[in-house]
Amino acid sequence: MTPTMHDVARVAGVSIKTVSNVINDFPHVRPSTRMRVLSAIEELGYRPNLSARGLRSGRTGVIGLAVPELRQNYFAELADAIIRAAEKHDLGVLVEQTSGDREREIAAVTGAGRLRLTDGLLFSPERLGQDDRDLIQPKFPFVLLGERIFGGPTDHVTMHNVSSAQAATEHLLEIGRRRIAIIGAHPDQREEIRSADLRVRGYKRALGAAGIPVDPQLIRVAAPWHRENGAEAMRDLIASGVAFDGLFALNDTLALGALRALGDAGVRVPDDVAVIGFDDIDEARYSIPSLSSVDPGRQEIAETAVELLVERINEKDGEAIPPLLVKSEFRIVARESTGSTGSS
Amino acid sequence: MTPTMHDVARVAGVSIKTVSNVINDFPHVRPSTRMRVLSAIEELGYRPNLSARGLRSGRTGVIGLAVPELRQNYFAELADAIIRAAEKHDLGVLVEQTSGDREREIAAVTGAGRLRLTDGLLFSPERLGQDDRDLIQPKFPFVLLGERIFGGPTDHVTMHNVSSAQAATEHLLEIGRRRIAIIGAHPDQREEIRSADLRVRGYKRALGAAGIPVDPQLIRVAAPWHRENGAEAMRDLIASGVAFDGLFALNDTLALGALRALGDAGVRVPDDVAVIGFDDIDEARYSIPSLSSVDPGRQEIAETAVELLVERINEKDGEAIPPLLVKSEFRIVARESTGSTGSS
DNA sequence: CGCTAAATATACAACGTTATAAATGCTCTC
DNA sequence: GAGAGCATTTATAACGTTGTATATTTAGCG
Numbered sequence: 079m080t081p082t083m084h085d086v087a088r089v090a091g092v093s094i095k096t097v098s099n100v101i102n103d104f105p106h107v108r109p110s111t112r113m114r115v116l117s118a119i120e121e122l123g124y125r126p127n128l129s130a131r132g133l134r135s136g137r138t139g140v141i142g143l144a145v146p147e148l149r150q151n152y153f154a155e156l157a158d159a160i161i162r163a164a165e166k167h168d169l170g171v172l173v174e175q176t177s178g179d180r181e182r183e184i185a186a187v188t189g190a191g192r193l194r195l196t197d198g199l200l201f202s203p204e205r206l207g208q209d210d211r212d213l214i215q216p217k218f219p220f221v222l223l224g225e226r227i228f229g230g231p232t233d234h235v236t237m238h239n240v241s242s243a244q245a246a247t248e249h250l251l252e253i254g255r256r257r258i259a260i261i262g263a264h265p266d267q268r269e270e271i272r273s274a275d276l277r278v279r280g281y282k283r284a285l286g287a288a289g290i291p292v293d294p295q296l297i298r299v300a301a302p303w304h305r306e307n308g309a310e311a312m313r314d315l316i317a318s319g320v321a322f323d324g325l326f327a328l329n330d331t332l333a334l335g336a337l338r339a340l341g342d343a344g345v346r347v348p349d350d351v352a353v354i355g356f357d358d359i360d361e362a363r364y365s366i367p368s369l370s371s372v373d374p375g376r377q378e379i380a381e382t383a384v385e386l387l388v389e390r391i392n393e394k395d396g397e398a399i400p401p402l403l404v405k406s407e408f409r410i411v412a413r414e415s416t417g418s419t420g421s422s
Numbered sequence: 423m424t425p426t427m428h429d430v431a432r433v434a435g436v437s438i439k440t441v442s443n444v445i446n447d448f449p450h451v452r453p454s455t456r457m458r459v460l461s462a463i464e465e466l467g468y469r470p471n472l473s474a475r476g477l478r479s480g481r482t483g484v485i486g487l488a489v490p491e492l493r494q495n496y497f498a499e500l501a502d503a504i505i506r507a508a509e510k511h512d513l514g515v516l517v518e519q520t521s522g523d524r525e526r527e528i529a530a531v532t533g534a535g536r537l538r539l540t541d542g543l544l545f546s547p548e549r550l551g552q553d554d555r556d557l558i559q560p561k562f563p564f565v566l567l568g569e570r571i572f573g574g575p576t577d578h579v580t581m582h583n584v585s586s587a588q589a590a591t592e593h594l595l596e597i598g599r600r601r602i603a604i605i606g607a608h609p610d611q612r613e614e615i616r617s618a619d620l621r622v623r624g625y626k627r628a629l630g631a632a633g634i635p636v637d638p639q640l641i642r643v644a645a646p647w648h649r650e651n652g653a654e655a656m657r658d659l660i661a662s663g664v665a666f667d668g669l670f671a672l673n674d675t676l677a678l679g680a681l682r683a684l685g686d687a688g689v690r691v692p693d694d695v696a697v698i699g700f701d702d703i704d705e706a707r708y709s710i711p712s713l714s715s716v717d718p719g720r721q722e723i724a725e726t727a728v729e730l731l732v733e734r735i736n737e738k739d740g741e742a743i744p745p746l747l748v749k750s751e752f753r754i755v756a757r758e759s760t761g762s763t764g765s766s
Numbered sequence: 767c768g769c770t771a772a773a774t775a776t777a778c779a780a781c782g783t784t785a786t787a788a789a790t791g792c793t794c795t796c
Numbered sequence: 797g798a799g800a801g802c803a804t805t806t807a808t809a810a811c812g813t814t815g816t817a818t819a820t821t822t823a824g825c826g
Contacts (some may be wrong), residue, residue: 079574080561082811082812082813083812083813084812092775093775093776093777094776094777094778094812094813095775095776095777095778095814095815096775096776096824098776098813098814099775099814100775102814105773106772106773106774106775107774108773108774108775109773111774111775125533126812126813127477127811127812127813128539128813129473129476129477129482129539129811129812129813130473130477130781130811130812130813130814131813131814132473132477132539132781132811132813132815133471133473133474133476133477133781133782133783133812133814134478134781134812134814135781135812135813135814135815136781136816138473138539139539140539147500148498148499148501148502148505149498149499149704151495151498154492154493154495154501155492155493155500157492157498157517158491158492158493158519161517161518161519162519165519170516170518170539171516171517172484172513172514172515172516172517173501173505173516173517174505174514175502175505175506175509189469195472195476195482195483195514195539197475201475207464217424228547271775286815305707305708306708309708313570332706335708337710338708338709338710341710342710360493361705363649364649364650364653364678364679364682365682365709366681366682366685366686366710408492423782425783426782426783427782427783428782436805437805437806437807438782438807439784439785439805439806439807439808440804440805440806442783442785442804443784443801443804444786446784449803450802450803450804450805452803452804452805453802455804462801470783471781471782471783472783473781473782473783473786474781474782474783474784474811475782475783476780476783476811477781477783477784477811477812477813478782478783478784478785478810478811479783479784479785479811480811498774673824758804
């Protein structure tokens, strides 16, 4: 039914290997022969069978991307960026959702699941944490994303959590805020390295540098980082009667929920409370008021991650390059919620 | 390096076909043999090579999903739902972004691109329209999504655009609004069947049934359906001085933009203007005020689409079932923007 | 011209799985 | 306890591509 190389070879009057050579841009093919083959391909509407190619060459041209859920804005935007980046390398992306399920995250790392069809995996965990570091011993090209696990044996692309959180806090300090609350800290103090703790550390560092004491009452727990939890944490904070004039929400989704709760309570933003989030999702530009945020360099993360993965895929067995840790550049985006009138 | 069926067969002391039989749950395998094979698989950490399976069986276990962009909330949620639905059928999903590019949409339909590795394609066009119907002659299992093209030769899953838009408009009428504006109509009147026109038709039908004349000044163009365009259309409408007390935005993104512009202009929602959107994206629940919307049955669309595709994939050549058109059930979700205080 | 070397094309064997058909083993029946 | 008939297992041939080794053609040079 669908034509194969044999059909093309027959029509063009050459051997099937010559067809293969033309398709793979091998050097020594006479222009006239190439022509003949190409027009036969055209005529028959031939397309290579990628399964066969994959079997023979050991490459499928597809990489896997394992994320919690696409309905979370941040991951949708990440997936978008990664698909674009993969495209430049002529790679397809098979998206797997782990739904924040521990077992499924483990399955993804161990290469169970569907991912046997892929040349490598980009993995962004949501449940696995630093304690699970030793689970990450993938037997295939692998790049870790996010900030839940550090020091593993694989390449890792992440952001400057501490310094960008510090910069966000400083942004609030610069506009004169002194009682800066934070929403999104993690309840479980045992667990260490994860975005929440890193960002809280940056917050404390900024306060410390400004000579402002840390008030534990201003550090509010919220997990997971969904809108409702941001709203709830803010309602609690307001109800507690603790005074504050600034808010650093550990991600934009929390910030949007908090914005909602502030609005409900009649608190004016940024007049009474200035707010900054983290992630710079599209939505931040359009909320009321528009939300200041930290752009963690998502595009750069995506491109770097794909490039690293491609390198690992192409790596010869011998030349084991040690695992790389790459951090992308961040940038503070000031909008209305911290008193900026610009329309970025 | 990675073990193959031969290795498993050797360890288990059976033939390779028996291993295959165990893996594929073939009926006639003695329990004791099955045990032996399974433990050999376990011991070696064997995983089937999907390329080889794909080559031999003609199935890859992967379907393609072509959407404009995941960063558009609606498509992220659609992709999320589709990946979940595909999982139930043990299928992976390769996501391709067409970026609203005509050529890329055509490439997707004609099966160019990476999609040769897939068993079938779910396609949600953004540029191709009714005029391009004849381009859709896919030579592989295919299900069309959305409402840009009708009457094609393939299965098609879509929503009740007219009646749900009518219901949305009626919802505004029921709370006493009489001057109902609409945002998101398409500028080009030549092109016919597409969400915008269908939804405008439902709007007109509702007004007609209520004996209210259609005021063309209340029908505002906006395209594409992004937040900025919703905001801009609303600013124009306000600036025009035309009186209105209700707004039906043709999707939630437009509505959120409009909400923003209304807020900026000091118009109270829902007191001065009641607003309803369309799509019921997650975000609608958390805007200020929360946004009433039409839930078009996204989950149902996703599940139906995958099921239809699976049926087409399994279809024997002879039994050509005629193309099916399926419309999912919708539901009006009333929130604050139309005066509802419930917290749905 | 004739010889060598390079350029070009070929035949055939993989890759790891599943399908086919045939072989073997087992359980009945009479 | 022999043959029928089914359950179980196997050997072997595909699937469509690319790599290797080899054959053939063309070009270069003295």
